[in-house]
Amino acid sequence: MTLSFWQHATREPEVRADVAIVGGGVVGCSTAYWLHRLRPSLRLVIVEAGMLAQGASGRNAGFLLPGTAADYATAVATYGAERARRLLHFTRENREMIAAELRGAAFDLEPSGSLTVAGSAAEEARLLDSVSLLRADGMPVAFIPRDETNRRLVARGYGGALYVPSGAMLHPVRLVRHLAGESEARLLTHHRVATLQEAGGDVVLETPVRRIRAGQVVLALNAYLPQLVPALSPFVRPVRAQMLATEPAASRWLQVPVYSHEGYYYLRQLADGVVLLGGARHLHADEEQGYEDTTTEALQADLLRYLHFHFPQTRGLGVRHRWSGVMGFSPDHLPVVGTVPGLDGSVWAAGFTGHGMGFGFRFGRLLADVVLGTPHPDGLELFSVRRFPRPQTARPSVPAGE
Ligand SMILES: Cc1cc2nc3c(=O)[nH]c(=O)nc-3n(C[C@H](O)[C@H](O)[C@H](O)COP(=O)(O)OP(=O)(O)OC[C@H]3O[C@@H](n4cnc5c(N)ncnc54)[C@H](O)[C@@H]3O)c2cc1C
Incomplete structure (x- = not known):
């Protein structure tokens, strides 16, 4: 998109900051939270193309x-x-830090535990194998046999399940807003960064609305990272996910989040009886690639088929809302962190692969540590871009401290 002479001449005054965080999602706002928490004197700005979250x-x-x-x-x-x-351990820390640092009531945190439910005999066997492995690694879990799983969920057709007491549910938009508020960062929403470049030791970000000049930058763009830095496209690709929300059911029978069929379906119920359901992406793998934010009839029909099969009591319920979102998948399905090519001291994180709420708050601490130059930040070597062979097209450097 071009800017006219008039639009350019009437842009807002430049904003200066010590650290500019680009991307107002859970990772960007968690990073802002931790930067403020660790060094309150920093001038922070969150630059987001749309609204927060x-x-x-x-x-x-x-x-x-x-x-x-x-x-x-x-x-x-x-x-x-x-x-x-x-x-x-990293994701357990994420959960524990959320409880210890944040006021869960601000984002409807429900420490409900969670159920990972088998959709096949093979998956059930892997869940059983997981029990002893998890316990050996210090994670309390319980295996629930098939009949009891279906009885507890008021469902049919599921295999056995793994109950994880530390699993939880929350309101994701409220969480992000809460983090942004606590960070005391200046919020520049509806500012889409079009370019970034080094200038006199600073990083200059251009948006249609104004220029932002910062000492360091954190790119927390997840799926959208390659749109701004095409050289990083080998590390993250956009994959769509779709969800729906039903009309309220007469009762609430699901007290825990349910993650089933290897995570290809996930559902929960709100206190007012509304059922939230997502998944079925594996049945439409080709269509669900890319950035298009739209729902499709075929996938939404598969979601309802799943719901009506496992929970026949939902057959009369209408659908109140349907939506989609774009996830960022990394090559090995784990988050990736690196420094921005050509901008030493500036960092990017992406590739949360459908699981970013389980990593995000703890990841913000990691990114804050990298920005502040903390020696050997805990967790950095787990997620460093260095684990991948360097593609010919992208030669990102690696954060200091590794
Ligand atoms: C339907 C769905 C269900 C999911 N369910 C779960 C779940 O239950 N649990 C779980 O752990 N994970 C889940 N995930 C994954 C999780 O939501 C993501 O992993 C996580 O939100 C990634 O956070 P982020 O901050 O890295 O990215 P995002 O939230 O995508 O934030 C990136 C931000 O950057 C902004 N942006 C893009 N381009 C620019 C630009 N040029 N300038 C400025 N800003 C820009 C975008 O507008 C966006 O707000 C789900 C994802 C989807 C889509």
């Missing part, structure tokens, strides 16, 4: 689950026992 952070199911998107036995097989244990 415009992206995936305002469109998700609000599940706060420990671990990665995969069950723990799969995570151990994929990442190795030591790395899986450290990832688990």
Whole structure:
């Protein structure tokens, strides 16, 4: 998009900051929170293209689950026992830090526990394998057999389930707003950053509305990172997810978030009986690639088929709302952090792969540590871009302190 002579001449005055955080989602606002908490004298600005929580952070199911998107036995097989244990620990810290640092009432935190429910015999076997692995790594969990799972959920057709006491639910938009408020950062919403470049030791961000000049920058853009820095496209790709909300049911029978069929379906119920359901992406893998923010009839029909099959009591319920959101998938499905090419001291984080609420608040602490130059920030080597071979097109450097 071009700016006319008149539009350019009437832009708002330049804003100066010590740190500019680009992206007003859970990761950006958590970073602002921790920067303020660790160094209150910093002048912070959050620069967001839309409203706060415009992206995936305002469109998700609000599940706060420990671990990665995969069950723990799969995570151990994929990442190795030591790395899986450290990832688990990182997400447990995320949960504990949210409870210790933030007023959960501000974002409807429900410490309900969570259920990971098997959709097949093979998945049930992996959940059973996960029980001993999780317990050995210090995580209390319980396996619930098939019949009891279905009885407890007032459902049919599910296999056994893993109950995780530390799982929780929250209101994601309220969480992001709360973090932004607590950070005392200046909020520049409806400011889409079009370019960023180094100028005289500062980083200059251009938006149609105004210029922002900062000492350091944090790019917390997740799926949208390659739109601003195309060289980083090897590390994150956009994948759409869709959800729906029903009319309120007469009663609330789901007290916990339910994550089923390897995470390809997820649902919860609000206090007023509304059922929130997402997933079915695996049935429409090609259509669900890219940035288009729209729902599709076919996928939404699959969501309802799933709901009506497992919960026949919902068959008469209308659908109140349907929506979509864009997630950022990394090549190995774990978050990635690196320094911005050409801007030493500035950092990017992306690739939260459908699980960013489980990482986000703790990740903000990690990014704040990197920005502040903390030696060897805890967790950095877990997520550093260095784990990937360097593509020919992208040569991002790695944060100091690693
Ligand atoms: C439907 C759905 C359900 C999900 N359910 C869960 C769940 O229950 N639990 C869970 O852990 N995770 C879930 N996720 C994933 C989770 O929402 C994400 O991993 C997480 O929100 C990523 O946070 P973020 O801050 O990195 O990115 P985002 O929230 O996407 O924030 C990036 C921000 O950058 C802004 N932006 C983009 N371009 C620019 C620009 N040029 N200038 C300025 N700003 C810009 C965007 O508007 C956006 O607000 C779900 C995702 C979706 C879509």
